[in-house]
Amino acid sequence: MKNLYIVLSFVAISSSIIAQNKDTKAADKLYNRYEYVSAAKEYQKLVDNGKADGYVYKQLADTYYNMFNTAEASTWYAKATETTQDAETYFRYAQMLKASGKYEEANKQMSKFAAMAPNDLRAKSFKENPNYVPKILSKEARYTVNSLPVSSDKSDFGAVMYDNILYFTSARNAARKDYGWNKEPFLDIYKATLGDSGTFSDATTVSELNSKYHDGPVTISTDGNTMYFSSDSFREGLFQKDKVNKLKLGKNNLYKATKNGETWSNITPLPFNSKEFSLSNPSLSRDGKTLYFSSNMPGSLGGVDIWKVAINGDSYGTPENLGNKVNTEGNESFPFIADDNSTLYFASSGKQGLGGYDIYQIDLSKGTDASNMGKPINTEKDDFSFTFNKAKNMGFLSSNRNGNDDIFSALPICAVDLLVHVTNAKTGEILSNAKVSILDEKKNIITTETSDTKGDVNFRVECDKPYTIQASKDGFEGNAFAVAKSKGPTATIDAALQPIDVIVTETEIVLKPIYFEFDKSNITQEGAFELDKLVQVMRNNDKLVIFAKSHTDSRGSDDYNLSLSDRRAKSTVQYIISKGIPAERISGKGFGETEPKVQCGPCTEEQYSLNRRSEFLIVK
Template identity: 80%
Template sequence: MKNLYIALSFGLISTSLIAQNKDTKTADKLFNRYEYVSAAKEYQKLVDNGKGDGYVYKQLADTYYNMFNTSEAATWYAKATETNQDAETYFRYAQMLKANGKYEEANKQMAKFAAMSPNDNRAKAFKENPNYVPKLVEKTARFTAKSLEVSSDKSDFGPVLYDNELYFTSARNGARRNYGWNEEPYLDVYKSTMGDSGTFSEATTVTSLNSKFHDGPVTISTDGTTMFFSSDSFREKLFEKDKANNLKLGKNNLYKATKSGDAWGNITSLPFNSKEYSTSNPSLSRDGKTLYFSSDMPGTLGGVDVWKVAVNSDGSYGTPENLGSKVNTEGNESFPFINDDNKTLYFASSGRQGLGGLDIYSIDLSNSSEAQNMGKPLNTEKDDFGFSFNKAKNIGFFASNRNGNDDIFAATPICAVDLLTVVTNAKTGEILADAKVSILDDKNNVISSQQSNAKGEVSYKVECDKAYTIQAEKIGFESNSFPVAKSKGPEAKIDAKLQPIDVIVTPEAIVLNPIYFELDKSNITAQGAFELDKLVQVMNNKKDLVIFAKSHTDKRGDDNYNISLSERRAKSTVQYIISKGIDASRISGKGFGETELKVQCEPCTEAEHSQNRRSEFLIVK
């Protein structure tokens, strides 16, 4: 049903007259009257009777496209593109394929669209980043999504919460006549009360707003006394006559209402409404100074764009302004919602790189940032649109037809912390770029590793109320770990100060902290590796340095065994140094067993034995 607001209401439905003939007359008339259910049946009859051609296939595809029957639309676009078609047909075909999760095939159709319309921004975006879907799917989720029981078996969309009242638009009123677009009843404005537990009461119609035509969605001022809402221009007897099809063509228009008691009254049409174009889907800023809306008025970049207009204190209005290419494309942008901060705008788009159908995007209007796809689970391969957010309740709402029908969903923010780590020299305060920064969970599992940027920074987004550890390391500095305390965010900072490695170099030896081995073992330990990295640093700085490594054991065990064990330890030491990029000609080693004890003892304590299990590094050259 939201396609009604994105196509019918904005005059987007068009059809080529080139291939129309007496056979298609009945179907075409139904199509032009927006009675798509009946039109589809008539076009199908033509196909069944062997009278299908490129025109009929495209009309049938467009019919299903307008009802968002993605499977049937894709089937008939495939048939239509067997003959010559315009570029937009290939774009719509790609959209329907994406809506069915067929991204590889969708890319093929987008490539054809891009070749036919190379200057279209949608084509340019595709050519710059054709395989964007995996990145969208892998984006960190910002919300959870839950279907609400307030939804019906008809279309429900445009949810927005004011105080505890959830207003939305619905076609659930079965008592009224159906609209031929999709054989659903006309739209009305409804509301439901949100309880303390987050449940919703049975929805009731907002009788004082609704007409016998389409009504909604709505937006309400902060003080709760003023409402702007969408309604058919028939409310003001504003329409054009299509004599050929015996049809009155109305538009969506914006209206203002004020509250009197529990009812809305004093309904007036906004001065920039017109029978030439539509205005719909309003969202009023919290300061009441700006009204955002959708329209296809002159100056629109695509089919439907997001606009804004100043709401003056004297009740007058400024001149509507298009939000430009930061928001709008050659496709359709609609369902704007301006957040409480008066700078974050949420909107739906079918012209940007999304997962399929309409996707929800956000953009910071206060700077030059790009619009961001909100990712899963808000967006799916189907239509996802009409996002709003109530800061006081910390909950958002949106509509989606992911379950086969436009339903209302709650969007609960996932608590997250933006964790910034800055790596510096602990002695000088100098920024350390290209340091390796890893983040570990509370089980010491490495979650991710990055290199610090030119500012010494690495950013991670982590969960609230969980402890983490940052590990930072850089050649020439001592590695270190930094605990990250549990936090509710939204931000946290770790100053990772690394001590520069200071190694004593005498004329005879490289003096490191003792490198100890475990009893009866020759493998390099973590402590040993840390010390040997210091030796590697010195040898990298002094390219002519040649080292002889001596390995020793304690006095336990017989002499021959200790000689053999120390040889293995010497070899392990040498191999570690070579593995770090030092040429083998610059490092050699030998085991001395227990022949050169550092501590003469009888009996020896464990500490004394440990001191005797050591390596030494003599300068040969």
């Protein structure tokens, strides 16, 4: 039923070379009246009686496409494409194959579509990235998705929560007349209340808003006093007459209502409603200044696009198309603008997805591309109408993944989007191409990335866990930065690195202590930061030859300390060589406790530390 709010009065009837004839007249009439269930039966009769051709197969496929019966649609598109068809038929065939999880077969049909419509944005995206599915499937899950008991055995979708009330659209009213599209009742607006126990009450109709036609979905202002909702244009007497099919064709239009006590009243149509095109699925920004909606009005890139219009009190600006970062030659619908007034969620059948309609998000303030939200938000079926209530930290979406349009909850998995910003500590200059690692609380490296042209690296980490960031770059002292426990959703670490300023005397290069773990000789990350300074000095002066001396304190036996210090000296040499310094320019040896810097006995901890050192002597 959500297809009604995506393509109502704009059912793209792609034309094939073989046209309708007197045998298809009855079926075509039902199809043109959007009575798809009955139309499918009539086209099937033609198949059974041996009167089918490419046109009949395509019409039968399109009929099932509009009802999102993927198996039947795929069967008949396969038959239709044995004859000459237009590009859109191959695209639809690919969509139905993807919705059945048949990605390889879908790609074959997309290749044909791309060859026939090379300038189509969908074709260009496919040719640029034909094997995009694994990337979507590899995305980290950000939500847990569960069915909500407010759903019925009829179409339920468009859920949005304000305060504790969940508004949604449903075809469950058995007392209503069936709609020919899918033989379900006309849509009404319903609401259910979220109780203290976390469960919803039984749904009831919002009777003052509902008409005898289709009504919903809705959006409500932050103060709860203004509502915008979709409804049939018959509500205001707007329709076109189809004399051939003896049909009055209405559109989806947008209406405004105001709160009066506990009910809604003063229902008024928006001034840009029309009988020529549809407008539906409104979403009001939290500041109340912008209304987003879907429409096939002139200026759309494809079938249905996402639009916006400025609101100034009771007046409205000129609707603006959101452009090709959001819209395609396919259909985009069900916009939802988040509380930050810049993050937009929407459904698309034209962008690269897993099948059917997928849900995408885009930051309108940055001009970046929209991104697929991945599983479990999206599936091979139709997934659409994502909304989010920040106060409740709870989202909702609609999907036919279980065979029927149902409402699902989407609860965020607690995670923190961590931004690391790397700069020069002295000048504030951005440092790109810096090596940035994130470590867990046991100092294990989780992953390592390189800072971008803005000096940024992004990590996604678990809530309520401490982490450490280690950043390094040639010419700068490496450093470690603590990341405190956080519940998110975001955190920022300013990783300011000091330019390397090493003390170089006539006889040695002076570094901070090169620390090793107790009784171990492997180079630690902290030690590596210091040794990188030595590497930088040796790169700047390719004549330098260094001898590394490693010393221990006097604790432990003489032989053990000598062996341990020698292993540490060799590890130090190997690290320097691994950074590209020729082996003939660096050598090392352990001296154990034989050359203490401070003569003591017994020694203090400070004296032990001074004796436990590395020295880097200049040989030449």
